[in-house]
Amino acid sequence: MANLLELQNISKVYTRGLISAKATVALQDFSLTLREEEPTIMTVAGESGSGKTTLAMLLLGFITPTTGQIIYRGQNIVGLEGKDRMAYRREVQAVFQDPFAVFNPFYTVDHLLSVPIKRFKLAKSRADARNRMEEALTAVGLRPEDVLGRFPHQLSGGQRQRINVARALLLKPRLLIADEPVSMVDASLRASILETLRNLQRDHGVSIIYITHDLTTAYHIAKSIIVLYRGSVMEAGDVDKVIKSPQHPYTKLLVDSIPWPNLDQRWGEQPIKVRESGGDEGGCPFRSRCPVAMDICSTRPPLFQTSPSQAASCYLYAEKPQIVAERLSELLPV
Ligand code: SF4
Numbered sequence: 001m002a003n004l005l006e007l008q009n010i011s012k013v014y015t016r017g018l019i020s021a022k023a024t025v026a027l028q029d030f031s032l033t034l035r036e037e038e039p040t041i042m043t044v045a046g047e048s049g050s051g052k053t054t055l056a057m058l059l060l061g062f063i064t065p066t067t068g069q070i071i072y073r074g075q076n077i078v079g080l081e082g083k084d085r086m087a088y089r090r091e092v093q094a095v096f097q098d099p100f101a102v103f104n105p106f107y108t109v110d111h112l113l114s115v116p117i118k119r120f121k122l123a124k125s126r127a128d129a130r131n132r133m134e135e136a137l138t139a140v141g142l143r144p145e146d147v148l149g150r151f152p153h154q155l156s157g158g159q160r161q162r163i164n165v166a167r168a169l170l171l172k173p174r175l176l177i178a179d180e181p182v183s184m185v186d187a188s189l190r191a192s193i194l195e196t197l198r199n200l201q202r203d204h205g206v207s208i209i210y211i212t213h214d215l216t217t218a219y220h221i222a223k224s225i226i227v228l229y230r231g232s233v234m235e236a237g238d239v240d241k242v243i244k245s246p247q248h249p250y251t252k253l254l255v256d257s258i259p260w261p262n263l264d265q266r267w268g269e270q271p272i273k274v275r276e277s278g279g280d281e282g283g284c285p286f287r288s289r290c291p292v293a294m295d296i297c298s299t300r301p302p303l304f305q306t307s308p309s310q311a312a313s314c315y316l317y318a319e320k321p322q323i324v325a326e327r328l329s330e331l332l333p334v
Pocket of ligand 1: 248249250284285286287288290291292293294297301313314315316
């Protein structure tokens with residue numbers, strides 16, 4: 001079975017300062033595989049500083065990994081050129097947090113949607129372009145007649161975010177990077193936008209990497225979840241199992257702080273500073289906050305498979321079989 005996307009042991013380290021350079025590990029040894037024939041919704045969850053935004057930027061090709069490779073349909077995305085680069089740009093789309101940011105207040109929705117159609121030469125005629133716009137708007141639950149011809153200030157936040165999704169859908173993407181897509185949308189609209197994303201996966205075969213700080217929405221949308229802390233995978237597995245029966249002390253802490261069942265309340269608003277290398281280098285990244293830390297935790301824990309569809313990077317499970325990062329995706333349901 002062909003792979004749509006393979007992240008192979010990706011790390012991203014930022015350095016700053018010329019004389020005494022400091023390194024910040026934003027993402028460490030991250031691996032993930034999405035299969036072409038099995039479109040899925042995978043959540044990558046973490047607080048501020050967990051590395052999830054770095055992951056989104058890497059996937060969109062805005063930055064390159066320090067080590068490791070990102071392979072899309074058999075090709076390393078670093079160094080893609082010409083047609084292959086255009087294909088990647090078309091097939092991997094993003095929806096960001098701020099539904100207002102992509103709108104120029106002086107242009108109508110039609111203009112916003114026509115830009116990608118022209119750029120990627122998707123339509124044969126004006127009528128064809130119009131049909132494509134209407135199709136994409138309908139697919140995200142909007143009535144074309146309600147939004148076409150309108151300016152941004154005439155639309156609600158929820159409508160704008162759906163238009164962003166429709167804009168991505170126009171390009172018939174294979175992969176959508178949804179980076180906190182509902183965090184700036186009214187609570188009343190959140191569920192319907194999540195449902196729209198689910199429809200894209202189910203009806204249009206689009207795989208979605210749903211990046212969030214919010215475990216409640218992750219629980220509602222995804223089949224599987226990877227929990228990041230300071231750039232490292234803490235726990236991963238079936239979303240139902242990870243949230244109902246978390247294994248890692250960090251995930252337990254997060255789940256305990258979820259204000260079930262109120263979707264309006266948020267989790268993880270407290271920012272955590274990105275770890276600077278040094279100090280606990282090499283040990284468990286969660287050590288300084290862990291209530292059950294042990295001597296052995298001063299060395300970096302591998303991933304242990306705690307159940308058929310769950311793994312945690314924690315020495316509490318040292319008697320369980322280890323699993324290397326590259327094989328983690330085999331545990332994740334699609
Ligand atoms: Fe806590 Fe040690 Fe597990 Fe890290 S490895 S979460 S410090 S018990």
